[in-house]
Amino acid sequence: MRGLQVPSFYRKMLKDKIDLLLEDCFEQRSDLFLIDFSVTENNEISVTIDGDNGVKVEDCMFVSRHIESNLDRDEIDFSLHVGSFGATSPLINARQYAKHHGRTFTIKTYDDKFEGRLVSSNEKFINLVWKVREPKPVGKGKITVEKSIDIDFDNIKEAKVKIKF
DSSP: OTTSOOOHHHHHHHHHHHHHHHHHHHHHOTTEEEEEEEEOTTOEEEEEEEEBTBOOHHHHHHHHHHHHTTSOTTTOOOEEEEEEOOTTSOOOSGGGGGGGTTSEEEEEESSOEEEEEEEEEOSSEEEEEEEEEEEOSSSSSEEEEEEEEEEEGGGEEEEEEOOOO
């Protein structure tokens, strides 16, 4: 029955089964990947996905159908929500950065804060560039200088794409 709390060992079994179903799902669709999933005490299943080329409604439907068709509602009652990663949400997975090359980011590290254009990324770090006005080395006035930094993923506290309107 929905609304009743399910013992934790049943929830663990359900979570393990969903984990396997998601692995199978992403083997079939290698362009999609998991950001997060959870199962509450009331068997409310929530799955958040992202994709190398973004996520369409059809992609969410594919994941949802794959899970639902492999779970028996007579065995255990559940609700399922499959959604895409939000445009304003902080990036979590190193794989998410590749589709955002060329976009402006706000990056908070454990030591500092940066805003710049994402030039490159790999499984270890990202590279940001930005322009800043600095005093001329000789004489009066200022010049525009391009700065660049490599930031290790381990040092990123929060990374958000800066949305421009």
